[in-house]
Amino acid sequence: MQIFSLTSDSVTDQAWRLSAASSVPPEWAAIGSTAIPATVPGEVHTDLLAAGAIPDPFDGDNESALQWIGRTDWSYTLSFDWQPGPQHRHDLVADGLDTFATIVLNGTEVGRTANQHRRHRFDVSSLLQPGSNELVITFAAPVTAAEQAEATLGALPVSYEHPYNAVRKMASSYGWDWGPDVAGAGIWKPIRIESWDTVRLAAVRPLASVDQVGVYQEQAGVDQGTPLLDTEIELDWLIGTGPPITIEVEIAGQVLTRSVEPGTPQVSIQAEVADAELWWPRGYGDQPLYPVAVRASIDDQELDRWDGRVGFRTVSLDLTPDRDGTRFAVLVNGQPIYLKGYNWIPDDAFLTRLDADSYRTSIMEAYDSGANLLRIWGGGIYESSYFYTVCDELGILVWQDFLFACAAYSEDEPLWSEVEEEARQAITRLSAHASLAVWNGNNENIWGYVDWGWRPQLNGRTWGNGYYRELLPKLVAELDPRTPYSAGSPYSFDDYIHPNDPRHGSMHIWDVWNQVDYTNYRNQRPRYVSEFGFQGPPAWSTLTSVVHDQPLDPYGRQMLVHQKAGDGNLKLERGLGDHLPTWTTEPEIAIDEWHWLTQLNQARALRFGIEYFRSLAPVNMGTCVWQLNDNWPVISWAAVDYHGIRKPLWYALRAVYADRLLTMQPGDDGSPVVVGHNDSADPWTGELLITRRSTGEGSAVLAEQVVELMIEPRQSLTVRIDPAVGGSDNPEAEYLEARFEAAEPVVAHWYFVEDPQLRLDPADTAYRTTVIGTDDGYQVQVQAMSLVKDLALFPDRLDPAARTDSGLITLRAGESHTFAVTGAAGLDEAALTTRPVLRSVNDVVAG
Numbered sequence: 001m002q003i004f005s006l007t008s009d010s011v012t013d014q015a016w017r018l019s020a021a022s023s024v025p026p027e028w029a030a031i032g033s034t035a036i037p038a039t040v041p042g043e044v045h046t047d048l049l050a051a052g053a054i055p056d057p058f059d060g061d062n063e064s065a066l067q068w069i070g071r072t073d074w075s076y077t078l079s080f081d082w083q084p085g086p087q088h089r090h091d092l093v094a095d096g097l098d099t100f101a102t103i104v105l106n107g108t109e110v111g112r113t114a115n116q117h118r119r120h121r122f123d124v125s126s127l128l129q130p131g132s133n134e135l136v137i138t139f140a141a142p143v144t145a146a147e148q149a150e151a152t153l154g155a156l157p158v159s160y161e162h163p164y165n166a167v168r169k170m171a172s173s174y175g176w177d178w179g180p181d182v183a184g185a186g187i188w189k190p191i192r193i194e195s196w197d198t199v200r201l202a203a204v205r206p207l208a209s210v211d212q213v214g215v216y217q218e219q220a221g222v223d224q225g226t227p228l229l230d231t232e233i234e235l236d237w238l239i240g241t242g243p244p245i246t247i248e249v250e251i252a253g254q255v256l257t258r259s260v261e262p263g264t265p266q267v268s269i270q271a272e273v274a275d276a277e278l279w280w281p282r283g284y285g286d287q288p289l290y291p292v293a294v295r296a297s298i299d300d301q302e303l304d305r306w307d308g309r310v311g312f313r314t315v316s317l318d319l320t321p322d323r324d325g326t327r328f329a330v331l332v333n334g335q336p337i338y339l340k341g342y343n344w345i346p347d348d349a350f351l352t353r354l355d356a357d358s359y360r361t362s363i364m365e366a367y368d369s370g371a372n373l374l375r376i377w378g379g380g381i382y383e384s385s386y387f388y389t390v391c392d393e394l395g396i397l398v399w400q401d402f403l404f405a406c407a408a409y410s411e412d413e414p415l416w417s418e419v420e421e422e423a424r425q426a427i428t429r430l431s432a433h434a435s436l437a438v439w440n441g442n443n444e445n446i447w448g449y450v451d452w453g454w455r456p457q458l459n460g461r462t463w464g465n466g467y468y469r470e471l472l473p474k475l476v477a478e479l480d481p482r483t484p485y486s487a488g489s490p491y492s493f494d495d496y497i498h499p500n501d502p503r504h505g506s507m508h509i510w511d512v513w514n515q516v517d518y519t520n521y522r523n524q525r526p527r528y529v530s531e532f533g534f535q536g537p538p539a540w541s542t543l544t545s546v547v548h549d550q551p552l553d554p555y556g557r558q559m560l561v562h563q564k565a566g567d568g569n570l571k572l573e574r575g576l577g578d579h580l581p582t583w584t585t586e587p588e589i590a591i592d593e594w595h596w597l598t599q600l601n602q603a604r605a606l607r608f609g610i611e612y613f614r615s616l617a618p619v620n621m622g623t624c625v626w627q628l629n630d631n632w633p634v635i636s637w638a639a640v641d642y643h644g645i646r647k648p649l650w651y652a653l654r655a656v657y658a659d660r661l662l663t664m665q666p667g668d669d670g671s672p673v674v675v676g677h678n679d680s681a682d683p684w685t686g687e688l689l690i691t692r693r694s695t696g697e698g699s700a701v702l703a704e705q706v707v708e709l710m711i712e713p714r715q716s717l718t719v720r721i722d723p724a725v726g727g728s729d730n731p732e733a734e735y736l737e738a739r740f741e742a743a744e745p746v747v748a749h750w751y752f753v754e755d756p757q758l759r760l761d762p763a764d765t766a767y768r769t770t771v772i773g774t775d776d777g778y779q780v781q782v783q784a785m786s787l788v789k790d791l792a793l794f795p796d797r798l799d800p801a802a803r804t805d806s807g808l809i810t811l812r813a814g815e816s817h818t819f820a821v822t823g824a825a826g827l828d829e830a831a832l833t834t835r836p837v838l839r840s841v842n843d844v845v846a847g
């Protein structure tokens with residue numbers, strides 16, 4: 001196989017050009033008449049931006065000014081010199097075309113495409129010519145194309161403005177309740193000419209597993225089973241007769257060889273890899289990965305090869321009916337894993353800006369907060385291979401949705417065949433990854449069918465059930481039988497139970513945020529929460545980099561461009577409930593107070609939910625927060641904003657996703673109990689000190705209780721609190737602290753009243769600060785003299801590059817905390833220790 005790459009970095013002397021291929025609005029006429037340099041892989045918006053032809057689509061309200069881009073056809077043109085080698089067959093291979101492309105080589109149409117989510121291959125042997133060639137790929141306007149597809153198929157229920165459900169293009173590119181409407185076009189993945197003879201490896205699936213489920217008893221000295229590699233190889237032949245070729249699979253020093261007759265469509269080669277160590281999710285063991293090479297050759301001449309890495313593990317779902325409903329647990333190597341997850345959305349609205357480093361950085365945000373699962377949500381993409389590679393290495397399980405979200409999808413042609421082909425390709429590409437734990441049919445579509453009033457509009461037409469219940473499970477069973485399948489998220493794994501019933505399978509909780517207060521998380525006992533979330537604004541510097549309303553206002557014009565959720569900023573305000581005061585109307589500080597209070601409330605809501613869900617373990621087997629990341633600067637449910645700045649939520653999640661969690665929850669009679677959840681492999685032993693304290697100066701101990709404690713690995717334990725300690729006659733001025741003095745102390749708090757009633761000293765008497773310059777920034781030390789609640793530092797207010805290492809710290813008198821500030825020099829040290837940079841609850845409720 002010989003590869004002739006057509007990407008921009010390979011064809012440097014003969015560059016790609018981009019031009020409009022249909023009329024553009026008069027004010028953009030300059031773009032209509034000229035070709036600009038294009039980048040491949042790349043996309044129209046980023047090319048136009050690089051050429052200075054359009055302003056930043058994320059800034060202000062440029063999003064609406066640039067809507068015409070999605071209603072314009074675009075052409076990519078490349079002239080290139082090519083010389084034939086010895087091979088006879090030449091394929092034009094595009095790993096990703098977004099989306100409605102017509103491909104013309106040297107004046108002849110090669111083919112048309114209509115699916116962003118798959119690879120396309122065209123035999124161009126008779127069209128390529130030695131010397132100069134011209135390739136033109138013209139993309140039909142994506143918004144118009146979706147409308148035309150909908151007109152042909154008939155309109156079906158869909159969640160947002162454009163009919164993304166009529167086409168196979170990333171749904172969220174048409175806008176979402178956190179994402180801009182920037183549907184574009186482009187050659188978004190590598191493109192090349194593959195020249196070959198005899199045979200090529202059309203698909204390689206090295207399925208690494210273990211021959212016996214339940215192997216985790218290995219830790220108790222039981223045989224762990226034999227690691228197996230079952231490599232499935234599909235072959236594409238140019239010849240039907242002739243001498244056999246050789247297929248080899250190499251793994252861990254073994255080479256397995258098969259002699260294969262021409263025309264054989266498929267070969268499977270099994271290897272026992274007896275010495276291989278098992279792959280585990282982080283926190284449960286190591287992540288050993290083994291290189292695999294597959295080669296096709298004839299007379300020692302290599303015709304084609306495939307390289308990858310595998311990890312040996314089993315994954316299964318425990319869906320056993322029990323007295324609480326239907327369990328939902330992911331078992332790896334037979335061991336139940338308590339899932340601490342995040343939902344992942346495409347990490348940039350312009351996908352081609354992402355690279356190996358950006359993937360690693362964003363996934364590390366999940367990892368560093370303690371997560372062991374990422375769910376790739378169905379309105380996005382089958383992710384870049386970088387994504388799964390990083391997850392393999394870190395021990396982060398991947399839950400992969402098939403690409404259907406929040407809509408009814410027709411099962412008519414051409415969609416059915418496109419879905420089948422895209423799924424075959426995605427399953428094949430991802431099947432090698434040790435981290436791949438769940439294939440999931442769709443996001444919320446079964447729920448939608450049952451509950452969202454779709455049926456009258458469907459009027460008997462198909463809505464996607466055939467994909468979720470027939471096609472996709474059949475393909476997973478055929479191509480990746482070692483990975484379990486769930487028909488949807490949420491799903492109860494029973495046709496006659498509501499798909500979002502908390503007692504069965506997975507559930508999404510969205511009444512909290514949309515309708516009700518976050519304390520309602522406690523109204524159910526979910527088995528696994530695969531989506532729940534609460535919004536908050538991005539970091540101040542991120543927000544103000546794109547929102548320029550004067551003065552800044554939560555309901556300002558540009559502010560609301562950067563808030564996509566229905567009534568989002570009203571819900572932020574309502575969501576404060578009784579928990580925090582509403583922000584002041586003093587014009588100078590109103591927006592600062594809004595920003596701090598809504599960010600804090602977001603963090604509180606999720607902390608509240610996760611502490612409760614974990615206290616239910618093992619009835620509850622995990623949570624998956626909506627959402628880790630953003631695809632532009634926006635007010636959203638994300639924990640980390642588009643500029644990579646951690647919101648207060650991220651720090652709250654790091655605390656509640658710790659392996660060892662201590663929480664106080666209402667017991668049966670409403671008075672607090674202490675619950676410890678030890679999600680680690682070692683017993684958690686030490687002294688639990690429960691104190692009732694004054695919120696005032698000195699944090700005086702009013703009552704205390706000491707308990708010697710041992711919590712077994714992967715278990716939780718509830719400790720009753722002595723009524724003399726756990727009750728208060730002076731609830732506004734007292735609170736409870738539970739402190740588990742083990743190797744690393746873990747602390748939990750309980751308040752008898754909400755913050756507006758809590759008596760806290762104001763910042764200037766509650767704590768003292770010291771700033772020390774360091775080699776790479778500052779140390780900001782805060783020393784408490786009375787209770788300081790939810791202390792947080794926002795150095796990006798002074799310099800957008802400045803970062804801190806911690807947030808949402810609660811201190812009692814005598815305790816101190818040091819924030820490490822990095823990434824900036826020359827900061828105003830006085831500003832570093834006052835509001836709006838250093839914040840706490842004390843400065844919004846005291847007085």
Ligand code: BMA
Pocket residue numbers: 176177178379405406443444510531626
């Ligand atoms: C769920 C998700 C997303 C959405 C989120 C917040 O429906 O699946 O579609 O962004 O809620 O509304």
